[in-house]
Amino acid sequence: MGGFERTLTIRKVPTVVSNYQGEEGGGDGGSENLGCGRNCLGKCCLLVSKLPLYAFKKEHGDMSENGMANSTDQRPPVSFLHDLLLGQWEDRMRRGLFRYDVTQCETKVIPGRYGFIAQLNEGRHLKKRPTEFRVDQVLQPFDDNKFNFTKVGLDEALFRFEPSSDNMTHYFPSAFVTSESDSPNIVAINVSPIEYGHVLLIPRIFDCMPQRIDHASFLAALHFAKEAADPFFRVGYNSLGAFATINHLHFQAYYIQVPFPAEKAPIRVISKPKVMPHNGVVISELLKYPVRGLVFEGGNTIQVLSDAVASSCIHLQSANVPFNLLISGCGKRVFLFPQCFAEKQALGQVSPEVLDTQVNPAVWEISGHMVLKRREDFDKASEDYAWRLLSEVSLSEERFEEVKLAILEAFGSKEVCTHRASIKEGEENEEAYQESCESAQLQLKNCIVLQ
Secondary structure (H helix, E strand, C coil), X not given: CCCCCCCCXXXXXXXXXXXXXXXCCCCCCCCCCCCCCCCECCHHHHCCCCCCEXXXXXXXXXXXXXXXXXXXXXXXXXXXXXXXXXXXXXXXXXXXXXXXXXXXXXXXXXXXXXXXXXXXXXXXXXXXXXXXXXXCCCCCCCCCCCCCHHHCEHHHEEEEEXXXXXXXXXXXXXXXXXXXXXXXCEEEECCCCCCCCCEEEECCHHHCCCCCCCHHHHHHHHXXXXXXXXXXXXXXXXXXXXXXXXXXXXXXXXXCCCCCHHHHCCEEEEECCCCHHHHCEEEEEECCCCCCCEEEEECCCHHHHHHHHHHHHHHHHHCCCCEEEXXXXXXXXXXXXXXXXXXXXXXXXXXXXXXXXXXXXXXXXXXXXXXECCHHHHHHCCHXXXXXXXXXXXXXXXXXHHHHHHHHHHCCCCCCCCCCCCCCCCHHHHHHHHHHHHHCCCCCXXXXXXX
């Protein structure tokens, strides 16, 4: 259904997400040598480390709950995002682990209806290592000989993110990985950050899974967004062929205090599957946006919404269709963007003007946060400019219809609903976005902080 039909080659896409990428093993990690002596995130070192542990509620319950929390001695609420993630992230900034100070990068909201965000980041693409896998295959086997996150330095890891064993939310400032059979979810810094608080979520790191969506890992990512409890914290995913740069399963996330253009675009509901009375998931398509995409929302539980999105992604992977994901609204909305930029680039179908920008349109760019590498592009950035660039990413209408129908079939219905077929210029999205912002300010349930 529209996957790649030939071997394609394009200019390699460079990336650096770890200070130890390209080196043999991890870094020195400080004065105390652990395990193999390199203080890496492999079993040799992680098993004898004592990373902080955030244990979240794993019940498949109400999507309105989040990770706002209190300690047992009734101190003021502790926010997972602000007090743990950003506190750890800023600690790594003070220790000089980032390749540049992203807070010094110029950023502006481009005037226009959508408010595309432009950032000038002239140094991010310099001195980077080329991608080590093909760009025309979404599914490729994990290769331990190439860079992967077990080789990241232990000092780049912030904390573990695991389901709790007692249906309570806990924070342990120091906790051992109990055995080699455990494969922890690790949150680590991206040493070449796009924005403040830019981190990586690496599910089950010891399992060394290639970059492909599965049900369990996507559920962890959805919990990550939910526990953050802040609409300005988004989680993203890039498949191979859609500008993922490391073939080791990971999600990205960061904090930016403006709405993304994709979040403000109008939508139209395209299907209410036959099982909807039981699960509540609604699938819509974006309207009047440069990249064709689908929006998943609703669901009686976080598990139900997660399964709906993961099943769709697994179908695209099997069909060799590259895609990007944006988890928004504290885990309540998921945007799915099938894309073809790398394919078009390989076939010489992308305009030279767009290629000259050296912008690789991954999830953040597609969502409306344009990371620009040249001063001239930043200075002249306009909504028309952003629209032209992103239009090169989108599937054709015909090909997108194939993708859409295949996903609807997976949900047991080809019938297109029309009860919300017309939505005025994103008014409903704006209202929902404001509601999510207000709800994130509420002080919710307690968290037990354990030593």
